[in-house]
Amino acid sequence: MCSLLMVFVLSGCIGDKFTPSKQTLVSKVDGRICFTVLQPGDYSLSYFYLFERGRRDSAQQPDIAGYRTDNGLLLCMAEDITSSSENDYVAQFGLMTQTRRKPIRNFSVAFKAYNTGVISVPLQRNEITYYIGRGY
Numbered sequence: 001m002c003s004l005l006m007v008f009v010l011s012g013c014i015g016d017k018f019t020p021s022k023q024t025l026v027s028k029v030d031g032r033i034c035f036t037v038l039q040p041g042d043y044s045l046s047y048f049y050l051f052e053r054g055r056r057d058s059a060q061q062p063d064i065a066g067y068r069t070d071n072g073l074l075l076c077m078a079e080d081i082t083s084s085s086e087n088d089y090v091a092q093f094g095l096m097t098q099t100r101r102k103p104i105r106n107f108s109v110a111f112k113a114y115n116t117g118v119i120s121v122p123l124q125r126n127e128i129t130y131y132i133g134r135g136y
Contacts, residue, residue, distance in 0.1 A: 026091070026111045028118050032076045035091060035109060040073035043095035043105055050081070053088035053110065053124070064093075080113075088112050090127050 025036040037043075045066055051059040063078035075093070088110055095105040110121045 022105065022107050023123070024107045024109050026109050026118050026120055028116075029074070029076060031080065032078070033080060033111075033113065033118055034074050034076040035093070035107070037073040037075065037095065037105075037107065039071060040068075040095060041097070042099060043073070043097045043102075045075060046094040046096040046104060048075070048091070048093040050077075050089060050091050053090055053127075056090075088121055090123070092127075 025038075027034055027036065045064060048061060048064050049059040050062055051057075060081060062081050065076050065078055067074040067076070073095075089112070090108065090110045092106070092108045094107070096102075108123055108127055110123045110127060111118045112121055
């Protein structure tokens with residue numbers, strides 16, 4: 001009986017599922033690194049972390065400016081804090097809404113920054129964040 005109760009507590013509510021973070025588009029707009037979220041609905045930025053690949057312990061929380069577009073949300077770093085040494089960076093951020101029963105939307109993206117632009121690079125397994133919640 002006790003182990004059955006423990007399994008229920010660890011698994012969360014009925015209907016919850018283990019969900020990986022979503023990927024997003026990265027680009028350089030007016031010299032700033034920006035991340036595009038398509039169809040954001042009424043979601044807004046909750047948190048944002050940026051770190052060099054393999055150096056999660058040095059994560060920074062840069063200032064982010066958010067701009068709504070016709071079908072998306074453009075999140076731009078207020079200043080370019082990436083070095084021009086062509087390192088790989090990982091950005092992880094979450095969007096949340098004030099509407100009840102809607103889960104936080106988590107995003108992860110890896111990219112290489114150049115003076116002239118940015119390109120996406122594949123995420124490594126340990127760079128994908130997971131969360132428990134319903135996929136409403």
